Amino acid sequence: MDEADRLLAKFAGGIAAPAQGIFKESVRLQALSMKLPKGGLYRYYNTFVSFKQELRALKENVLSAIQVLLSTAVSVESPGRDPVDVRGLDERRRSESIIDATDSLLESVNRRIRVIYCSNIARPxxxxxxxxxNSNRPFIPKQVRATLDYDTSFPPLGRARPTQAVADDGEYAHMYEHALKNLTYDEVMFRVRPRRKRCLSIDEVPLVWVRTVAELAELASQLNTVDEFGVDLEMHEYRSFQGFTCTIQISTWRSDYIVDTLLLRKSVGDYLGPVFANPRIVKVFHAASNDVQWLQRDFSIYVVNMFDTQVACLVLKKPYTGLDQLLRNYCGVVTDKRFQMADWRIRPLPKEMLDYARNDTRYLLYVYELLLGEALALEGGREKALAILNQSRDICLLKYKKEIFSEKSYLKLYSKYKITLEPRQLSAFASLYKWRDRMAREYDESLRYVLPNHMVFLIAKYLPKDPCQFKAICSYLPPLLKINLNETPTSQCTTAARRSRDPKTTPQPTATPQTPSSPVPPSQDPREAPPAVARSAATRPPRSKMAPPCATAKKKEFVRKKKRL
Known part of the structure; x- marks a missing residue:
């Protein structure tokens, strides 16, 4: 446990350290925690006094690390406020506190990153x-070309007719489902190839930056002459509702290509679609489940005959499946993951980001040959190789599905955080969730950009009724919330709060005009009554339960209640 104590201390004291170092220490700490005894073995070890003492010390270190996290979050988001004492909370409240603190810190980091990288980037x-x-209807792909140029000696793919684009249930039919399910592989793929001495590095092959239609046509022509090529995609999703592909990286044995899909979005499918659907050419991906769906969504490109190196690792029961580990073990290459979450809308791309993108595909063909050779060398090697290809084919059969909103969509987020809300708070939560979805679709922004998850919970929990209270509970106001502050979130929260103050009063279904025999009492506030029925003094809530009349006093009381919670 000395190793765990050391890592915990380093993690607790390194909140302000670079994110990459914290991530590595977190992974190592998680691996160590998995080695702790469980079940009957734990009960046996717990009979020893020395084990109890070590475990007690470890628990204290964990609580100290959590306390540092909460203190840091409070100092960043609410300077001057005292952090919650984590030792006085039960396990559920501790988990909620960690989630809230982490969300606040990540949101703070996101704001600072956006100032550096995204402030001057136009939305492509x-x-x-x-x-x-972005409509709330099932996704329908753009029509691909009906005639595909490929070697007729291979089984025909079949033409996708417009009438076949949509199935009976409203979802589109996979245009190459029949071709994929009847795909056969050339015998050449099941022959063991001579092992290459090494793979050429990114410094030894040329890079072609494809930015014009003419260059795209030349790339398609070159790819039609090869037997296999490696593929990877980089996408952006923070400033878009569905996200979009920013670059496509393609590597052959002799060249690297990076396609600027922000410039060529409307032309990529016309030129590269037939190449990716050609069953004669093997397309090598790593962890392709997202990539094949993004290609469908943005370019109507469908992949036929794919080899997924991650699937190969799973079939061969490798102890690792990550691309960085494959490159380290097979190619001796250490990749830099700093740009994994970079903003790929940046133009021109700096050299470091170009090198990162090229490394993801430069060595894929070499790894593909080695993994396929390992599979064929095993007993029943042909079946192993066929299993890899068939599971890769199943990934190609995936269809992109757009997020469809329903009146119960908010329950997914609500159940994920395990935070309990009262009925009126849950009603406001559902309204906020619906408003956020509508704004995201209308402005083509991500849900996180419109209103982060933790802010949805905060607003639903405290039910602010004016801009001052919104600012009191939120560390900052997202741009779309600030612009539309008087729309759905504010009005829904105000309505919920007003109804909660007077549960006995409900609006009548029809209007009843006032008669001289039933005047409105002088002490009644007509704004608090339903539009058709006057409220008597007996049904009016007591003064102590009503909101303070002064806006400043309301804000102070609201902040005071929030601190107590």
């Missing part, structure tokens, strides 16, 4: 806005 989707469908 504004150029091809007519190409984006």
């Amino acid at each position: 989707q504004d150029v091809w806005r007519d190409d984006v469908d």
Whole structure:
């Protein structure tokens, strides 16, 4: 446990350290925690006094680390406020506190990153806005070309007719489902190839930056002459509702290509679609489940005959499945993951980001040959190789599905955080969730950009009724919330709060005009009554339960209640 104590101390004291170091220490700490005894073995070890003492010390270190996290979050988001004492909370409240603190810190980091990287970047989707469908209807792909140029000696793929694009249930039918399910592989793929001495590095092959239609046509022509090529995608999703592909990286044995899909979005499918659907050419991906769906969504590109190196690792029962570990073990290459979450809308891309993108595909073909050779060398090698290809084919059969909103969609987020809300708070939560979805679709922004998850819970929990109270509970106001502050979230929260103050009063279904025999009492506030029925003094809530009349006093009381919670 000395190793665990040391890592915990380093983690607790390194909140302000670079994110990469914290991530590595977190992974190592998680691996160590998995080695702790469980079940009957734990009960046996717990009979020893020395084990109890070590475990007690470890628990204290964990609580100290959590306390440091909460203190840091409070100092960043609410300077001057005392942090919650984690030792006085039960296990559920501790988990909620960790989630809230982590969300606040990550949101703070996101704000600072956006100031550096995103402040001067124009939204590329504004150029091809007519190409984006954010409606609350199932996704329908753009029609691909009916005639494909490929070697007729292979089984025909079949033509996708417009009438076959949508199935009976409203979802589109996979245009190459029949071709994929009847796909056969050339015998050449099941022959053991001579092992290459090494793979050429990114410094030894040329890079072609594809930014024009002519260059895209030349790339398609070159790819039609090879037997296999490696593929990877980089996408952006923070400033878009569905996200969009920023670059496509393609590597052959002799060249690297990076396609600027922000410039060529409307042309990529026409030129590269037939190449990716050609069953004669093997497309090598790593962890392709997302990539094949993004290609469908943005370019109507469907992949036929794919080899997924992650699937190969699983079939061969490798102790690792990550691309960085494959490159380290097979190619002796250490990749830099600093740009994994970078903003790929940046133009021009700096050299470091270009090198990162190229490394993801440069060595894929070499790894593909080695993994396929390992599979064929095993007993029943042909079946192993066929299992890899068939499971990769199943990934190609995946269909992109757009997020569809329903009146119960909010329950997914609500159940995920395990935070209990009262009925009126839950009603406000559902309204906020619906408003956020509508704004995201209308402005083509991500849900996180419109209103982060933790803010949805905060607003639903405290039910602010004016801009001052919104600012009191939120460390900052997202741009779309600030612009639309007087719309759905505020009005829904105000309505919920007013109804909670007077549960006995409900609006009548029809209007009843006032008669001289039933005047409105002078002490009654007509704004608090339903539009058709006057409220008597007996049904009016007591003064102590009503909101303070002064806006400043309301804000002070609201902040005071929040601190007590």
